[in-house]
Amino acid sequence: MFVLVNLKAYPCDPVEVATAAHEVSESSDADVAIAPQAAAIETVAETGVETWAQHVSPNEHGSHTGSTLAEATAEAGATGTLLNHSENRLKLADIDGSLDAAERVDFDTVVCANNAEQVAAAAALGPDAVAVEPPELIGTGTPVSQADPDIVRDAVDAAAAVDESVDVYCGAGISTGEDVVAAEELGADGVLLASGVAKADDPQAALEDLVDPL
Numbered sequence: 624m625f626v627l628v629n630l631k632a633y634p635c636d637p638v639e640v641a642t643a644a645h646e647v648s649e650s651s652d653a654d655v656a657i658a659p660q661a662a663a664i665e666t667v668a669e670t671g672v673e674t675w676a677q678h679v680s681p682n683e684h685g686s687h688t689g690s691t692l693a694e695a696t697a698e699a700g701a702t703g704t705l706l707n708h709s710e711n712r713l714k715l716a717d718i719d720g721s722l723d724a725a726e727r728v729d730f731d732t733v734v735c736a737n738n739a740e741q742v743a744a745a746a747a748l749g750p751d752a753v754a755v756e757p758p759e760l761i762g763t764g765t766p767v768s769q770a771d772p773d774i775v776r777d778a779v780d781a782a783a784a785v786d787e788s789v790d791v792y793c794g795a796g797i798s799t800g801e802d803v804v805a806a807e808e809l810g811a812d813g814v815l816l817a818s819g820v821a822k823a824d825d826p827q828a829a830l831e832d833l834v835d836p837l
């Protein structure tokens with residue numbers, strides 16, 4: 624299972640979380656990656672953990688003040704990017720443009736979506752993976768696999784109907800190893816989570832618990 628920890632804009636120590644994630648990834652069957660704030664990509668990548676951007680712009684080098692370029696995040700050490708997170712929704716054309724930008728630097732890509740219909744649309748754009756995250760469950764601690772497992776099943780079917788090669792992750796409310804196993808049993812290839820690790824008193828223990836049953 625792929626475990627992608629999105630640090631959002633939480634006030635955690637990204638290097639502490641990344642160091643723990645690297646250790647847990649090395650000593651378990653899970654692949655754990657961290658998506659920190661853009662400004663922390665370099666220090667996070669230096670820990671050796673797989674490092675992702677939370678977003679990249681469709682823009683290339685040029686007069687684009689405020690843009691987070693795929694090229695800049697790649698130079699800092701990122702190897703993948705989230706796109707269209709529910710807290711940073713994009714227009715369809717911008718998702719497509721950002722996927723092109725990600726392709727320029729050979730990034731892995733995950734396009735987030737709220738439901739199966741959006742998963743199908745996102746899968747049609749050709750990312751490596753889509754992630755279904757019902758916004759109403761984000762940050763609640765109630766996992767989508769428990770609140771409405773059909774959301775995950777339907778997302779898996781919707782992505783496969785469009786493109787079998789697109790992986791499906793699920794997220795929202797995931798914080799325990801039991802939640803990760805439930806996601807796997809529903810057909811997900813990975814999980815996307817945030818507060819269960821970024822807001823934990825002991826991020827290393829939270830990460831160990833997440834991958835323990837895998």
Ligand SMILES: O=C(CO)COP(=O)(O)O
Nearest residue numbers: 761762795796816817818
């Ligand atoms: O938005 C999420 C991951 O990108 C999910 O957040 P939580 O894990 O805090 O519910």
